[in-house]
Amino acid sequence: MRFQITARIERRTWYVNGEYLGDKSPFVSDAGETARELTGDFYGEWQGTRHFDGVAIVREGMERAIESRLMLLENNPGSPLGDNFVHPIKLGDWGEYRIITTAVAAN
Template sequence: MSLQITARIERRTWYVNGQYRGDKSQFILDAGETARELTGDFYGEWQGTRHFDGAAIVQADMDRAIEDRRMLLENHPDSLLGDASGYPIKLGDWGEYRIVTTAVANAN
């Protein structure tokens, strides 16, 4: 039996309609906003600014989540299939995103 593992991004903002909701805010499916918000030149503790490619950052996070899920299922065959989400990743001081992996068994 082989496994197929896919990943998707979900995000939430802590402020809804001008009110702080924090962890009570619901995660929603991301339509690419996270990658756009992580792209740009950001100033840090180093000299000057650095350019970040948000699409590459999100893709690396998704690849890592898929590989982590694959290793979990290989090392613990009794693990449940279906959806599993990782820890939320902070987006500035206003929200966060998480990667949800979905594992299904393919009968070959």
């Protein structure tokens, strides 16, 4: 059986209207904000700063999620089709995003 798998990003902020909601905050569709927020020069535990390309980070994450989902479907025929998501990825100290893959049977 062949599969067609697509991926999308959803994100949530832990603070809504100045109130901390944490995991109770709903995920919403991402319109590119995640890639923009992951781009830039960030200071870390190493000496100095490093530049990060948010578009590449998100693209690589989506490619890995699609590849993982395809391997799961090929190696476990009982896996359900439809939506599946990976563990949320932290965005700074204020929120997180997750990659959702959608699998359908292809002809």
